[in-house]
Amino acid sequence: MADMDMVTAKILEIRGKKVMLDKDLARLYGVSTKALNQAVKRNTGRFPDDFMFRLTEYEKKELVTKCDQFNKMKHSSSLPCVFTELGIAMLSSVLNS
Numbered sequence: 001m002a003d004m005d006m007v008t009a010k011i012l013e014i015r016g017k018k019v020m021l022d023k024d025l026a027r028l029y030g031v032s033t034k035a036l037n038q039a040v041k042r043n044t045g046r047f048p049d050d051f052m053f054r055l056t057e058y059e060k061k062e063l064v065t066k067c068d069q070f071n072k073m074k075h076s077s078s079l080p081c082v083f084t085e086l087g088i089a090m091l092s093s094v095l096n097s
Contacts, residue, residue: 012082014059017050019082029095036095037081043094051087055079 010024026036040047055063060079063070073080083091 014082017084019084022081039094046090047087051090052081052083054081
């Protein structure tokens, strides 16, 4: 599978927006999910709701139920963040600074 196909396969539609999970973006940027989320916390003003949002417990359960690839999230106590295209661009800026 080409790199672009791998990225495209990670795009989800949640709340009517095309998004990517924090864990998938962390892997793409070569950082831990924890480091990615810490960078976002340090720059919360740069990530409004149309850039990034945290999944609800219901949305997380729905993902786990629908897709085997999210089975690891089943036992996680934290709710993942998802990023829109604008959020991914901002994330790139934050992580590269």
